[in-house]
Amino acid sequence: MTALLAMLILGAVSWVFRIAFITLLPAERLPTRFQTAxxxxxxxxxASIVAVELVTLLRGASPTQATALLAAAAIITAVAYHTRNLTIACALGLCTVLALHYLTA
Known part of the structure; x- marks a missing residue:
């Protein structure tokens, strides 16, 4: 019951923040420096979500799996940097996750 109450409160706070930023402080009213940020x-x-998940996966991985994960992360990083396309990087990451899942299972 306590966990459910905490989730409901966090959901309500999140909703209030989103509504407040949309109605009270839209991005168009922010200074240009903040808009570009x-x-x-x-x-x-x-990137932070990927980093946390990668560290979690590396903790429980064998040396071969860890090498494959780090190589995949390096390739995805290089592709994302050179193409500057988030869609291509996400698609490559998804394909890599599926390939590693089915090859190591």
């Missing part, structure tokens, strides 16, 4: 927000959040 918002363009980098989604890739930064995605």
């Amino acid at each position: 918002l363009d980098h927000l989604a890739p930064a959040v995605l």
Whole structure:
């Protein structure tokens, strides 16, 4: 019951923050410097999620699996850097995850 209550409260707080930023402080009212920084927000959040998941996977991986994971991460990073295309990087990451899952299972 406590976990459910905590989830409901966190959901309500999240909803209030989203509504507040949409209605009270839209991005168009922010200074130009903040508006340009918002363009980098989604890739930064995605990179942090990937980093946390990669570290979690590396903790329980064998040396061969760890090498494959690090090589895949390096390839995806290089492709994302050179193409500057988040869609291609995400698709490559998804294919890599599926390949590693089915090859190591």
